Amino acid sequence: MSLGSERDNTDPCFPNPCGAHAKCRASGGHPVCSCIYYGNPETSCFKGECVETHDCSDDRVCKDFYCTDPCPGTCGRGAQCIVRRHVPVCTCPAGHTGDPFEQCRRLGPEELCDPSPCGRNSKCEVALHLAICSCLPHFFGNPVQGCRAECETDSACAQTQECRLYKCVNPCTDACGEKAECRVEHHRAICSCPKGSERDNTDPCFPDACGAHAKCRASGGHPVCTCIYYGNPETSCFKGECVETHDCSDDRVCNDFYCTDPCPGTCGTGAQCIVRRHVPACTCPAGHTGDPFEGCRRLGPEELCDPSPCGRNSKCEVAFHLAICSCLPHFFGNPVQGCRAECETDSACAQTQECRLHKCVNPCTDACGEKAECRVEHHRAICSCPKDFLGDPRIRCYAECTVHEECAYHQACINFRCTDPCVGACGMNAECRVENHKPICSCPKGFTG
Template sequence: MQLSALVLAALVCGSATGQRALPLSSFQYPSAPLLPIAPLYEFAPRVSLPPISRSTTTAAARPPSPVGESNYIGSSDPCTPSPCGPNTLCEVNSQHIALCRCQPNFVPDQHTIRGCKPQCLSDRDCPDDYACTATKCVRLCSLNECGIDAICKAYRHKAECSCPPGYLGNPAIYCAKPERDPTPAYVDPCTPNPCGANAQCTSNGAQAVCSCLQRHAGNPLEACVRQECAVHSDCSAQQVCRSNRCIDPCSIPNICGTNTDCTARDRQPVCSCRSGYVGDPFTSCRRFDPQELCRPSPCGRNTNCQVQGERAVCTCLPNYVGDPLTGCRPECERDSHCPANFACQNNRCVNPCQNGVCGDGALCNVRNGVAVCTCPEFYLGNPYTRCYPECTTHEECPAHQACFKLRCIDPCVGACGSGAECRVELHKPICSCPKGFTGHPFESCRPFDRSELCRPNPCGSNADCTPGHDRDGNDRPVCTCPRGYVGNPLQACIRGECETDRECRSNEACYEYKCQSTCHVAGRPVCGRSADCTMRNHVPVCTCPTGFDGNPLISCSPHPRSRYAIGRT
């Protein structure tokens, strides 16, 4: 039976010489312009499974039989044979019933009759603050991973140690507060106060200095007496100190003349005539007649003098210009006295273009004193009525034209390079090289050589480049890894571990250019259900376990005469 299974396994598995590439005619490539692509293969990467151990109470695992059935007549041990699954321990309780328990660091795989599985195989199987230790998830920071007085935080399955704020040291060993140098106690010479009444004490090192408080005078060691002022700065901002009293400087008798007002500024009396009065404020002021401002006139020739408020205002006569304080003159007597774009009218230079001489949107220029109307460049219309642009946006032109300098024109004129084709889409010129040509369509186009697709080689290191086509028939570079190499040909190809089975051990085969067991291909077992797989001479051999019959390539089932007992016999 083993020889026939070996022959059948060889027929099913075929030659395990590595990956088989699809023919170039079946490749499908993206439609991106001139980008290298990788071919597809008929295999999927193999997923390796972790090894498991069988129950400790039996040498060969067998599926359990229904409870109550047994062909071991007279057996007094319900754990022989074991009804438990892999990675379990079978125990007999006081009622002579078999109990299935998981081995240390294992958890039930749904139930212990089915078997037990490791709690974890890597840190990724555990929560973020746990780590996988001996197939068991262990909480970090619970085993004192950090030093004395250090803070431990778990992050991405690792314990991170740090010292608390204000502590120094190696957090993996210990953290401690830095020691401070003791400072001598300070003795205040002003405690208790050695000064007299209304005096203040100031320390100068270890010596006490006594002084009278502000606005006080006397012996600070005995007593100080309060005074209203001693200097002007002891008074408010607009008062002065006289005979140790603060007074208003305007209260001094006869400080100003009659009909005057007095205001204190910077502790000085400021005298001024009252409103409506003029004169010398330090002697006497009289009532003011506003017309006196223009008698005599303070203005120049050809001017008017007018009293506004309490001041004289000088202005030039109509159609006169100049400085009214020195004299005014006519602005012009002829056109030559005016700027080039002005004309002389009633002794004034005026702009002939004012008051809407020209039409809407028109330009006005003065030539020999006459207004000349013209439309701006690229505008249409009559300058004396209305000027307007043919367009201001592309949407105002037909779809095959574009708005350029306010005119609708063909945008393809002079837009593309030599030998290029131009078409207009939504008012925009689209330049492209004709079929069979290449180059920059905005500069020039030349005949295309397919060998240029691989010069320079756009593929990854150690990869081969071959000119090809995409699904639309467009030329594209095709990147492939040479025989014996694996990887992404768009990035890099790496030499494989093997090319033939002869380069591997007898219990391995060269699959995907790597020496490995081929009992599982593309993540699926090559043998049937409940069958055992063994690598012999680079070929997977499928056999049914002892006590099982059937086709090992399809399914193995227990021998009809075999029975298993679970529970009390």
């Protein structure tokens, strides 16, 4: 005889009165059947992945108890779809325009460079239906990020050079007259006639008829004096950097013949200023809000996470007046760029595991009933009762008996089953009868042994 626990005959869920895969619970002494996902609990239940959309990852929605991609059929022709927080967002891809919910079309050649995708001090041209960025003459660098000049003022050049058209060059080039000598002092060309040579008295600009730093040119045998930048050419000229704003780099404007920063005094308190194509743009810095032309204020704690700066499958919390991003439970990765799940479907797990709440787990956990055995096949738990046990393996397995007294008087409890104790108990030609669950062997009348 084997020993074990006695079954509870007061349990209304034993044996299970519900349908396949249904859950049974006792209520007021009566069984209550229910499905976790969907189906008829009195006949059969079916397993799903979700009940509500928040049971799914951020790029899925719950439909008919399964997590599905909401994008198919949502956007127009040629549009791309990205799901953010369960909501499909339709946009036209780069190089295209139109209504993404209707149709996106490829940009025409005249549209690819308007507005320009290139950085400052660069130009945009169309070739092979692509916007090609290149640096402006005398500038170099990355035309997408922005090109830079070799120089913007003489101070960026060696003492023997001057800044001309954003390049450091020899100031003596084309500065002096025929057969004149040239030397450079402080970025400026100094012209003089060689010792012992005769000067050309037919040149009305010799000796210099103009003021300091002025340019002299002959016109009708008379000197004509001009200033390149500003001043009185008859007395003295002053060197500047520009005449018009386009003479300056993209982040400067021409003010009184000098390239200056247009930002000071333009934006409000706490705002930041960025100059694009000579135009100052005022914005509030990260973590601030307000009118950047009046004043920016720091965001309140309740505003730092609304809208959330975090990636998908992450949460935003405020600490030390900072928005802190962290991955949701069962997700991992970079919460700013986006967290990912260990799995989204069973196929991402080993054959002996299933995907539950975005983690690969043993499907046998809590799958089978009391005293039942469990094995895994193709990500699914297969429940069965041990040998010689009875019952519904999804609810409870039990022995038919644990002691002889649980069987009829003419049977005995052998391996948890009520069986005839005479089987195999007596010798050849012997007779067997059962008394008090025990086999009694005897020889038939006229036989001995």
